[in-house]
Amino acid sequence: KQEVTQIPAALSVPEGENLVLNCSFTDSAIYNLQWFRQDPGKGLTSLLLIQSSQREQTSGRLNASLDKSSGRSTLYIAASQPGDSATYLCAVIPDTSSNTGKLIFGQGTTLQVKP
Amino acid sequence: DTAVSQTPKYLVTQMGNDKSIKCEQNLGHDTMYWYKQDSKKFLKIMFSYNNKELIINETVPNRFSPKSPDKAHLNLHINSLELGDSAVYFCASSRTSDEQFFGPGTRLTVL
Numbered sequence: 001k002q003e004v005t006q007i008p009a010a011l012s013v014p015e016g017e018n019l020v021l022n023c024s025f026t027d028s029a030i031y032n033l034q035w036f037r038q039d040p041g042k043g044l045t046s047l048l049l050i051q052s053s054q055r056e057q058t059s060g061r062l063n064a065s066l067d068k069s070s071g072r073s074t075l076y077i078a079a080s081q082p083g084d085s086a087t088y089l090c091a092v093i094p095d096t097s098s099n100t101g102k103l104i105f106g107q108g109t110t111l112q113v114k115p
Numbered sequence: 116d117t118a119v120s121q122t123p124k125y126l127v128t129q130m131g132n133d134k135s136i137k138c139e140q141n142l143g144h145d146t147m148y149w150y151k152q153d154s155k156k157f158l159k160i161m162f163s164y165n166n167k168e169l170i171i172n173e174t175v176p177n178r179f180s181p182k183s184p185d186k187a188h189l190n191l192h193i194n195s196l197e198l199g200d201s202a203v204y205f206c207a208s209s210r211t212s213d214e215q216f217f218g219p220g221t222r223l224t225v226l
Contacts, residue, residue, distance in 0.1 A: 031212055043119075043205060044158075044217040089158070093212055100170050101146050101212040105158040 002027045002094045006106035013080055014114050021075040021109045023090030028068045031098040035064050035075050036089040038108070044089065047075070052095075080113045087111070118142050119218040121206050127224045128196055136191045136221045138206030146170075146211045147189035149181060152203040152220070161204075164189055165211060196225045 003026045013019050023033070032051045036044040048057045048064040050073065056065040063076040077084055087110045091103040119140045128134055140147060148171075149161040163171035164183040178194045189206060206218040 034214060036217075043219040044207075046214055046216060049214040087156070091158075098212050100163055100165075101148065101209055101215065102160050102163065102171055102173075103148075103150075103158075103215060104160075107155075107157060 002030075002092065002104050004090060004092055004104050004106035006088075006090055006109050008109060009107065010110045010112075012112040012114065015080060015082060017080050017113075018076070018078050019080055019111070021077070021088050021090075021111070023073040023075070023106055025071045025073075025092050025104075027094060028071050029095040030068065031093040031095050033064075033066055033073050033090065033092045034103065035062075035073075036091065038087045038089060040086075047088075077111075080111075082113050082115050085111055085113050119206055119208055119216050121204075121218040121221050123221060124219065125222050125224075127226065129226055130196055130198060132196050133192070133194045134196060134223070135193070136204055136206075136223075138189045138191070138218055140187055140206075140208040140216070140218075142208055142216060144208040144210055144216075145186055146209050147183065147186075148207040148209075148215065149189065149191050150205040150207060150217075152205060154202070158205070162189075162191075193223075196223075198225050201225045 035047040050066045061078040087108040089108045091105040146165045162181045167183045203220045207215045209215040
Protein backbone atom coordinates (compact mmCIF):
# COMPACT_ATOMS: atom_id res chain seq x y z
CA LYS A 1 0.00 0.00 0.00
CA GLN A 2 1.46 3.32 -1.06
CA GLU A 3 2.08 5.83 1.72
CA VAL A 4 3.42 9.36 1.37
CA THR A 5 5.25 11.12 4.18
CA GLN A 6 6.37 14.72 4.42
CA ILE A 7 8.94 15.89 6.92
CA PRO A 8 9.04 18.28 8.67
CA ALA A 9 5.39 18.95 9.44
CA ALA A 10 6.20 22.63 10.00
CA LEU A 11 9.08 24.89 9.11
CA SER A 12 9.85 28.51 9.94
CA VAL A 13 12.61 30.39 8.14
CA PRO A 14 13.73 34.01 7.75
CA GLU A 15 13.03 35.75 4.48
CA GLY A 16 15.65 35.23 1.80
CA GLU A 17 16.68 31.75 2.90
CA ASN A 18 16.83 28.86 0.44
CA LEU A 19 14.94 25.83 1.72
CA VAL A 20 14.11 22.24 0.93
CA LEU A 21 10.88 20.40 1.62
CA ASN A 22 10.99 16.61 1.68
CA CYS A 23 8.55 14.00 0.46
CA SER A 24 9.01 10.23 0.64
CA PHE A 25 6.85 7.41 -0.68
CA THR A 26 6.95 3.74 0.25
CA ASP A 27 6.44 2.18 -3.20
CA SER A 28 8.75 3.37 -5.99
CA ALA A 29 6.28 2.28 -8.68
CA ILE A 30 4.72 5.66 -9.30
CA TYR A 31 3.23 7.15 -12.46
CA ASN A 32 3.89 10.76 -11.50
CA LEU A 33 4.33 13.07 -8.53
CA GLN A 34 2.72 16.45 -8.01
CA TRP A 35 3.54 19.28 -5.61
CA PHE A 36 0.77 21.60 -4.46
CA ARG A 37 0.47 24.70 -2.37
CA GLN A 38 -2.51 25.34 -0.08
CA ASP A 39 -3.14 28.71 1.52
CA PRO A 40 -5.32 28.79 4.67
CA GLY A 41 -8.98 28.37 3.80
CA LYS A 42 -8.21 27.99 0.11
CA GLY A 43 -7.99 25.29 -2.48
CA LEU A 44 -4.87 23.59 -3.79
CA THR A 45 -2.68 25.24 -6.37
CA SER A 46 -0.61 22.94 -8.55
CA LEU A 47 3.06 23.91 -8.46
CA LEU A 48 4.93 21.22 -10.35
CA LEU A 49 4.24 17.83 -11.91
CA ILE A 50 7.06 15.34 -12.39
CA GLN A 51 6.49 12.32 -14.60
CA SER A 52 8.10 9.07 -13.45
CA SER A 53 10.65 9.27 -16.28
CA GLN A 54 11.80 12.75 -15.24
CA ARG A 55 14.36 13.74 -12.64
CA GLU A 56 13.31 17.32 -12.00
CA GLN A 57 11.03 20.19 -12.94
CA THR A 58 11.53 23.91 -12.48
CA SER A 59 9.17 26.84 -12.27
CA GLY A 60 10.55 30.21 -11.31
CA ARG A 61 12.11 29.95 -7.84
CA LEU A 62 10.81 26.40 -7.40
CA ASN A 63 12.65 23.23 -8.33
CA ALA A 64 11.31 19.76 -7.68
CA SER A 65 13.43 16.66 -7.97
CA LEU A 66 12.42 13.01 -8.11
CA ASP A 67 14.44 9.93 -7.17
CA LYS A 68 12.09 7.03 -7.76
CA SER A 69 14.50 4.31 -6.70
CA SER A 70 14.91 5.82 -3.24
CA GLY A 71 11.26 6.88 -3.01
CA ARG A 72 12.01 10.56 -2.53
CA SER A 73 11.16 13.96 -3.90
CA THR A 74 12.33 17.37 -2.78
CA LEU A 75 10.90 20.81 -3.40
CA TYR A 76 13.57 23.49 -3.38
CA ILE A 77 12.45 27.09 -2.86
CA ALA A 78 15.07 29.72 -3.60
CA ALA A 79 15.20 33.11 -1.91
CA SER A 80 12.07 32.54 0.15
CA GLN A 81 9.57 35.36 0.57
CA PRO A 82 6.76 35.93 3.11
CA GLY A 83 4.30 35.25 0.29
CA ASP A 84 5.64 31.69 0.12
CA SER A 85 4.07 30.99 3.52
CA ALA A 86 1.56 28.18 2.99
CA THR A 87 1.17 24.43 3.34
CA TYR A 88 2.98 22.43 0.69
CA LEU A 89 1.55 19.07 -0.26
CA CYS A 90 3.18 16.22 -2.13
CA ALA A 91 1.04 13.60 -3.89
CA VAL A 92 1.74 10.57 -6.08
CA ILE A 93 -0.24 8.54 -8.57
CA PRO A 94 0.80 4.90 -8.16
CA ASP A 95 1.54 2.93 -11.34
CA THR A 96 -1.38 0.67 -10.47
CA SER A 97 -3.67 3.72 -10.60
CA SER A 98 -2.23 5.23 -13.77
CA ASN A 99 -5.54 4.83 -15.58
CA THR A 100 -7.56 6.44 -12.80
CA GLY A 101 -5.49 9.41 -11.66
CA LYS A 102 -5.90 8.55 -8.00
CA LEU A 103 -3.61 10.87 -6.04
CA ILE A 104 -2.24 9.76 -2.67
CA PHE A 105 -1.30 12.72 -0.52
CA GLY A 106 1.22 13.36 2.22
CA GLN A 107 0.24 15.30 5.32
CA GLY A 108 1.94 18.45 4.12
CA THR A 109 4.63 20.80 5.41
CA THR A 110 3.43 24.14 6.74
CA LEU A 111 5.97 26.80 5.86
CA GLN A 112 6.24 30.20 7.52
CA VAL A 113 8.64 32.74 6.04
CA LYS A 114 9.30 35.60 8.44
CA PRO A 115 10.02 39.10 7.13
CA ASP B 116 -12.16 32.58 -15.88
CA THR B 117 -12.33 30.12 -13.00
CA ALA B 118 -10.98 26.73 -14.07
CA VAL B 119 -12.65 24.52 -11.46
CA SER B 120 -15.53 26.02 -9.51
CA GLN B 121 -17.62 24.66 -6.66
CA THR B 122 -20.82 25.78 -5.04
CA PRO B 123 -21.54 26.47 -2.31
CA LYS B 124 -18.33 27.58 -0.62
CA TYR B 125 -19.82 27.03 2.84
CA LEU B 126 -22.58 24.66 3.87
CA VAL B 127 -23.95 24.47 7.41
CA THR B 128 -26.71 21.98 8.05
CA GLN B 129 -28.32 19.75 10.64
CA MET B 130 -27.68 16.05 11.10
CA GLY B 131 -29.97 13.90 9.01
CA ASN B 132 -30.41 16.43 6.22
CA ASP B 133 -29.60 15.81 2.55
CA LYS B 134 -27.34 18.25 0.71
CA SER B 135 -25.58 18.63 -2.64
CA ILE B 136 -22.33 20.21 -3.75
CA LYS B 137 -21.83 21.17 -7.38
CA CYS B 138 -18.61 21.24 -9.37
CA GLU B 139 -17.88 22.53 -12.85
CA GLN B 140 -14.66 22.69 -14.85
CA ASN B 141 -14.02 24.66 -18.03
CA LEU B 142 -10.64 23.11 -18.83
CA GLY B 143 -11.93 20.50 -21.25
CA HIS B 144 -10.68 17.69 -19.00
CA ASP B 145 -12.11 14.20 -19.22
CA THR B 146 -11.64 13.17 -15.58
CA MET B 147 -13.11 14.72 -12.44
CA TYR B 148 -12.58 13.87 -8.79
CA TRP B 149 -13.96 14.43 -5.32
CA TYR B 150 -11.52 14.60 -2.40
CA LYS B 151 -12.23 14.98 1.31
CA GLN B 152 -9.94 16.97 3.61
CA ASP B 153 -10.51 16.08 7.24
CA SER B 154 -9.98 18.15 10.37
CA LYS B 155 -6.30 17.18 10.39
CA LYS B 156 -5.95 18.55 6.84
CA PHE B 157 -5.40 15.09 5.37
CA LEU B 158 -6.66 14.77 1.80
CA LYS B 159 -8.12 11.53 0.52
CA ILE B 160 -9.81 10.68 -2.75
CA MET B 161 -13.48 9.70 -2.66
CA PHE B 162 -14.58 9.34 -6.27
CA SER B 163 -13.32 9.73 -9.79
CA TYR B 164 -15.27 9.96 -13.04
CA ASN B 165 -13.85 9.62 -16.51
CA ASN B 166 -16.10 10.69 -19.37
CA LYS B 167 -19.12 10.49 -17.05
CA GLU B 168 -18.22 6.96 -15.96
CA LEU B 169 -17.35 6.12 -12.33
CA ILE B 170 -13.80 4.73 -12.14
CA ILE B 171 -12.89 5.15 -8.47
CA ASN B 172 -15.09 4.64 -5.44
CA GLU B 173 -12.91 4.56 -2.36
CA THR B 174 -15.21 2.63 -0.02
CA VAL B 175 -17.18 5.74 0.67
CA PRO B 176 -20.52 5.17 2.48
CA ASN B 177 -23.36 4.86 0.01
CA ARG B 178 -24.94 7.94 1.57
CA PHE B 179 -22.57 9.73 -0.79
CA SER B 180 -23.68 9.62 -4.40
CA PRO B 181 -21.74 11.38 -7.12
CA LYS B 182 -23.42 12.27 -10.38
CA SER B 183 -21.82 13.41 -13.61
CA PRO B 184 -24.38 14.79 -16.05
CA ASP B 185 -21.62 15.62 -18.53
CA LYS B 186 -17.83 15.75 -18.72
CA ALA B 187 -17.69 19.29 -17.31
CA HIS B 188 -19.77 18.63 -14.20
CA LEU B 189 -19.48 16.35 -11.20
CA ASN B 190 -21.93 16.83 -8.36
CA LEU B 191 -21.88 15.23 -4.92
CA HIS B 192 -25.09 14.42 -3.11
CA ILE B 193 -24.98 13.41 0.53
CA ASN B 194 -27.95 11.79 2.27
CA SER B 195 -28.63 11.61 6.00
CA LEU B 196 -25.70 13.79 6.98
CA GLU B 197 -23.70 12.77 10.04
CA LEU B 198 -21.39 14.76 12.31
CA GLY B 199 -18.40 12.90 10.88
CA ASP B 200 -19.16 14.22 7.41
CA SER B 201 -17.98 17.65 8.50
CA ALA B 202 -14.93 18.39 6.35
CA VAL B 203 -13.77 20.36 3.35
CA TYR B 204 -14.70 18.73 0.06
CA PHE B 205 -12.60 19.48 -2.99
CA CYS B 206 -13.42 18.87 -6.60
CA ALA B 207 -10.59 18.45 -9.10
CA SER B 208 -10.15 17.73 -12.77
CA SER B 209 -7.46 16.54 -15.17
CA ARG B 210 -6.83 14.80 -18.40
CA THR B 211 -6.57 11.19 -17.27
CA SER B 212 -3.66 10.84 -14.81
CA ASP B 213 -2.21 14.19 -15.82
CA GLU B 214 -1.79 17.30 -13.66
CA GLN B 215 -4.82 17.82 -11.44
CA PHE B 216 -6.44 21.19 -10.85
CA PHE B 217 -8.48 21.77 -7.74
CA GLY B 218 -11.51 23.86 -6.96
CA PRO B 219 -11.67 26.26 -3.98
CA GLY B 220 -13.37 23.72 -1.73
CA THR B 221 -16.70 23.48 0.08
CA ARG B 222 -16.57 23.61 3.86
CA LEU B 223 -19.36 21.40 5.19
CA THR B 224 -20.36 21.72 8.83
CA VAL B 225 -22.90 19.28 10.23
CA LEU B 226 -24.48 20.35 13.52
